[in-house]
Amino acid sequence: MAKVYCGACRLALGHSRSLQSGPLLQSDYQRQKHKKHTVVDPAEPLQSVFSDPSTSTIRIEVEKALSSGPMEVDDRGRVNFLTLSVADGHRYESGVRVEVQDVTKVVLSSRTELRHEFPEASARLGQRCCVCGSEIFCAST
Ligand SMILES: [Zn+2]
Numbered sequence: 378m379a380k381v382y383c384g385a386c387r388l389a390l391g392h393s394r395s396l397q398s399g400p401l402l403q404s405d406y407q408r409q410k411h412k413k414h415t416v417v418d419p420a421e422p423l424q425s426v427f428s429d430p431s432t433s434t435i436r437i438e439v440e441k442a443l444s445s446g447p448m449e450v451d452d453r454g455r456v457n458f459l460t461l462s463v464a465d466g467h468r469y470e471s472g473v474r475v476e477v478q479d480v481t482k483v484v485l486s487s488r489t490e491l492r493h494e495f496p497e498a499s500a501r502l503g504q505r506c507c508v509c510g511s512e513i514f515c516a517s518t
Pocket of ligand 1: 510
């Protein structure tokens with residue numbers, strides 16, 4: 378089970394991140410991920426898609442997640458950052474819209490060329506900070 382930390386506790390633990398300067402998408406890998414998460418493809422069994430594909434909109438979400446959002450450490454020790462999304466998206470299954478996504482999740486944020494982001498549903502995440510017990514999206518959005 379992944380552990381989640383509120384924004385205040387993760388900063389107190391020294392997990393700060395900033396976005397590299399320059400364009401949001403700097404590698405072919407990031408451009409592929411951006412396409413996957415902005416263009417609905419019925420061949421994809423499962424896909425989460427931003428409502429607004431603009432990198433300037435997505436960049437605002439990424440900066441919020443990295444600077445002050447809650448943090449998730451998954452079962453494999455991977456560290457992800459989250460923020461409640463203002464430009465939310467939807468989850469699609471084989472091209473059919475099935476669910477609203479209310480969170481933006483930023484993964485691989487320590488790797489400039491690999492960092493990417495996608496919409497996620499807060500209902501699928503842990504709800505309370507494993508340190509202080511507060512609700513992660515009340516404490517730190
Ligand atoms: Zn906390």
